[in-house]
Amino acid sequence: GHFNKIDSSDCQRESDPSRPHKRKKTDSMEARDGTSKKQNGYAHDDEERGGMVLDKTELLRLMNQALADMGLQETCKMLEKESGVPLNNPIVTQLFHGIEEGGWELVEQRIADLKLDSESNRAVRQIVYEQKYLEALESSNINAAIQILRNQVQPLHTDEKQLHFLSSLLICPNADAVRSRAKWSGSKGGSRSRVIEDIKLYIPHQMSIPDRRLEHLLQQSLEFQKGNCLYHNSTDNKLTLMRDHRCDGKELPERSVLLEGHKDEVWFCAFSHSGHFLATGSKDTTVILWDVKVTLQVENSS
Numbered sequence: 001g002h003f004n005k006i007d008s009s010d011c012q013r014e015s016d017p018s019r020p021h022k023r024k025k026t027d028s029m030e031a032r033d034g035t036s037k038k039q040n041g042y043a044h045d046d047e048e049r050g051g052m053v054l055d056k057t058e059l060l061r062l063m064n065q066a067l068a069d070m071g072l073q074e075t076c077k078m079l080e081k082e083s084g085v086p087l088n089n090p091i092v093t094q095l096f097h098g099i100e101e102g103g104w105e106l107v108e109q110r111i112a113d114l115k116l117d118s119e120s121n122r123a124v125r126q127i128v129y130e131q132k133y134l135e136a137l138e139s140s141n142i143n144a145a146i147q148i149l150r151n152q153v154q155p156l157h158t159d160e161k162q163l164h165f166l167s168s169l170l171i172c173p174n175a176d177a178v179r180s181r182a183k184w185s186g187s188k189g190g191s192r193s194r195v196i197e198d199i200k201l202y203i204p205h206q207m208s209i210p211d212r213r214l215e216h217l218l219q220q221s222l223e224f225q226k227g228n229c230l231y232h233n234s235t236d237n238k239l240t241l242m243r244d245h246r247c248d249g250k251e252l253p254e255r256s257v258l259l260e261g262h263k264d265e266v267w268f269c270a271f272s273h274s275g276h277f278l279a280t281g282s283k284d285t286t287v288i289l290w291d292v293k294v295t296l297q298v299e300n301s302s
Contacts, residue, residue: 060085062214069212089207096196102187104132120202126156131195133166135187138175145170261288 060079064087067076080086086093091113098106111124129152136145149166157163172178175186185191200208210216218241225245226232232247239245262282269280271292278290 057085061087061209062217065209065212066214069215087209092203092208099128099131099192099196102135102192104128114203114207116202116204122156124199124202126153127195127198129153129156130166131191134169134178134182134184134191137169137172137178138187140175142170259288259290262286 060083064076064079064085067079068087076087088096091110095107095110095114098104098110107128111121111128114121114124116124129148133145133148133153136142136148149170153166154163169178169182172181178184179186179189185194197211200210222239222241222245226239229245229247231249259278259280262280262284263286264282264284266280266282269278271278276292278292279287280290281287
């Protein structure tokens, strides 16, 4: 027989502790952001599945947001504590809290800390300053409203018509008139929550997740499976997340039906969205609408 020659240096490399060698990955190794990859027994490293990398930190944030949407606040706190992964960046959390409480100085500081690009920074400040201006008018603090309009709102506005409209609110006699004319719910009527929703569009997803993100992703998954189902039956609405969707080919019709009515070649046919009707167009210049269930002609248009 033939034997492969073994280089003795290979053996020495394995046994000699003085030689450098590749260190094995351990659960205690630190991630690039300086945090431990394993906290409270949970590994935060990415995992490759089917050629794609699944970011477990993103998954935890999506889970946390879904739990919050369902009102499970205590469970959210427990998940954040056990995993060490917060739902939002601390800067964003403080920003949202500042808006909810009307703490505009804190809001200014946190907007600066976000380090947004110039366009996003401008849009976020414009939304916040308009809210701040309206709240000053609502509280009848006209001098403060004028300063906000002149020093903060006006320099950012490119829409002259909107700027003139905001200026016209200064003559409103009371808070009710301000809310009515501006079609604004007021500081206590949900307008601050609306501000938060509006500025979320300009905050990077690494810092704040879009609303109901996990729900949207799961819905996309179901639609993708339905679109790739070879034998999908449009009347089958029993899609589940518990297993991959696949319709049985046995649900397809087992017999063919000859539809007679056209006097020449059929050039086109299409089913209705419900699947109950079939439209056919022919070279004989007629269009026939068929009832699929009874295979009878119900309308003939020429």
